[in-house]
Structures are given as structure tokens and as C-alpha cells.
Amino acid sequence: MMMTPERPPRREETAWVLDYLPYGHVSEAMGRYQKRPIVQGVGERDFVLMEMSPKEGAVPxxxxxxxxxxxxxxxxxxxxxxxxFEDLSSGAKVELPYALQKIVLDKEGFYLRFFNEAGPLTTRMHALELLPGIGKKLMWAVLNERKKGPFKSFEDLTERVKGIYNPEKLIAKRIEDEIADDRIKYRIFTADPRRR
Structure with a gap:
């Protein structure tokens, strides 16, 4: 379904602004007034982290x-x-979880499919268990409930499966973990950053 272990990142069409650095990177050797402003952001489709230049006079x-x-x-x-991930400013790292939650909520139907369609990864591990806080007990609760019918919304999911609260935060945290660790074994939502 959403497992993307071999897919390289595609060109992002939209990004969420994580930080605006009007004087560029602090670590650059140039003087403060010689630096160009930069924007750090995360792509909405493959969650590619990027550095961008703002339009002249724009303050993102x-x-x-x-x-x-x-x-x-x-x-x-x-x-x-x-x-x-290591190139992000400290402000961008703080903003990242909030941006990821906005992306997930904006595309709730797409991410809800994960709860409705996720399958086993191995004979001992299910894809649902990759979400933080979901162990065997909650995994079985999700699987048993979805047999009765697909989840229609995150609200429906939290009402039918006791123990799952704020599914958008669970998904956003998994996305953040995949972004932060370029050698993570299973990728559910992001493209492999090493394949460019």
C-alpha cells in the first residue's frame, strides 16, 4: 500500500515553511549582510526536506x-x-511535527487508508505496529474493527478503537522518524532520501 522502500523522492509541488532565515545559515563564513535569505521547508507529497530562496521582498x-x-x-x-534532517535549524526541527500534522489532517482520507489497508510486513510484524504507541493489542483491535467496515474518518477510528487517540499525531511522528533516520528499515510514508 504505502510502503515506499525503493521509490526515490519526486519533485515536490508544494512545501510547508518550517523556518525563515533572513540572513542565511549562521555557520556560513560570509558577513551578515552578504548572506541571502533562505527558507527551510518540508514537501507535502514525499516529505522531502529542502532549502529554498524566497522571492525578493517576501517574508515567508x-x-x-x-x-x-x-x-x-x-x-x-x-x-x-x-x-x-541534521541540516534543519533548531526552529525548523520544532516546527516539523506541527507541519506534518497539518499535512496529515489536510489529506485525512489518504492517511486513513493506512488504517484500513495496512497488512503484515513479516510473519511476526504488522505495518500498524510501525506507528508509535501501537503494539499487538491495539493492532488486533484495529484489524478486528476494520473487519466490521472501513474507518470513515480519524474520529470514527478513535471512537471504534479504544486506545487510539489523535491518529494524525501517530502518523506525523512516524513520518518524522522516517525523515530523521535515512537508514530506517521500513518506510511507510516517505521516499528513500538516499535515492536521489
């Missing part, structure tokens, strides 16, 4: 969605490069 607001392709891009001029 943290936590908003930015269009990356086409002529009508009010905030971002261009994507400079892909970056790793």
Missing part, C-alpha cells in the same frame, strides 16, 4: 503552505537543494 510565514511550481508562486522563488 512559518507554518504556511508554499507553491513551488508554476508562475504563480507568491513566496518561493526557487528550490536550492534537498537537505537532511
Amino acid at each position: 510565514e512559518i507554518g504556511v503552505k508554499a507553491i513551488l511550481v508554476g508562475k504563480d508562486r507568491p513566496i518561493i522563488d526557487r528550490v536550492n537543494r534537498r537537505i537532511g
Whole structure:
């Protein structure tokens, strides 16, 4: 279903702004006024972390969605490069979980499919167990409830499966774990950053 172990990241069309650095990276050797502003963001489809240049005079607001392709891009001029989790500013790392939750909630139907369709990974492990806080007991509760009919929303899921609260946070945390660890064994929601 959503397992993406071999798929390289595709070009992102939209990104969520994680941080705006008006004077660029602190670690760069240039003087403060020689640096160019940069924006750090996370792509909405494959969760690619990227460094971008804002349009001249634009001051991107943290936590908003930015269009990356086409002529009508009010905030971002261009994507400079892909970056790793370790390249994010401390502010971007703090903002990342909130941005991921917004993405998951914006596309609730897509992420709800995971609870409705996830299957076993091995004879001893189910894909549902990759979500933080879901062990065997909750996994079986989800599987038994979905036999009665698919979950219609996150609210429906939390009402029918006692012990699961805020499924968007569970998914966002798993996405964050996949972003932070480029050698993670199973990828459910992100593309492999090593395959560029």
C-alpha cells in the first residue's frame, strides 16, 4: 500500500515553511549582510526536506503552505537543494511535527487508508505496529474493527478503537522518524532520501 522502500523522492509541488532565515545559515563564513535569505521547508507529497530562496521582498510565514511550481508562486522563488534532517535549524526541527500534522489532517482520507489497508510486513510484524504507541493489542483491535467496515474518518477510528487517540499525531511522528533516520528499515510514508 504505502510502503515506499525503493521509490526515490519526486519533485515536490508544494512545501510547508518550517523556518525563515533572513540572513542565511549562521555557520556560513560570509558577513551578515552578504548572506541571502533562505527558507527551510518540508514537501507535502514525499516529505522531502529542502532549502529554498524566497522571492525578493517576501517574508515567508512559518507554518504556511508554499507553491513551488508554476508562475504563480507568491513566496518561493526557487528550490536550492534537498537537505537532511541534521541540516534543519533548531526552529525548523520544532516546527516539523506541527507541519506534518497539518499535512496529515489536510489529506485525512489518504492517511486513513493506512488504517484500513495496512497488512503484515513479516510473519511476526504488522505495518500498524510501525506507528508509535501501537503494539499487538491495539493492532488486533484495529484489524478486528476494520473487519466490521472501513474507518470513515480519524474520529470514527478513535471512537471504534479504544486506545487510539489523535491518529494524525501517530502518523506525523512516524513520518518524522522516517525523515530523521535515512537508514530506517521500513518506510511507510516517505521516499528513500538516499535515492536521489
